[in-house]
Amino acid sequence: MNELSKYESIINDLNLIETQAEVLKNKAKDIEIRNIHIERAIEQMKAENAALSQKVVKLEGEIDRLIGKAELNIFNSLTSKEKETLKTKIENVINKIDYHLSS
Template identity: 40%
Template sequence: MVDLAKYETLIGDLGKLESQVEILKNKYSDTIGRNKELEISLNEIQQDKNLLHQKISELES
């Protein structure tokens, strides 16, 4: 009977770990998606910056 209780405890602990892993996996996926969005925004901002520098150079000429 003692062994059964031990296994039930282990199964419960494994269930908790599985839940935590699932939460972390979802957070990781969300973070990856957000990073991609930020990378796209950064590239757009850099393009805008380069365009503005080019316009400034043209105006100074």
């Protein structure tokens, strides 16, 4: 009978190990499926990020173009007399700076 109880004990241990192995197998499968979903989401986000980066570059170029155009429009909107007045004021400021630097 002692042999029989050892045999039953071994069988019970093997059944327990088999059950634990099955649980671990199922957890590993769940994790694998989850990782696949995460990898797909990452790839989708990378593609979205690339598209948004291109949009940012395009919009920055548009901003630079509009700023340049606005600056050009400011100076083009001045009359000849206003341009001359501005030129004279700039020359006066430069002369004052030169005077202070040479002192």
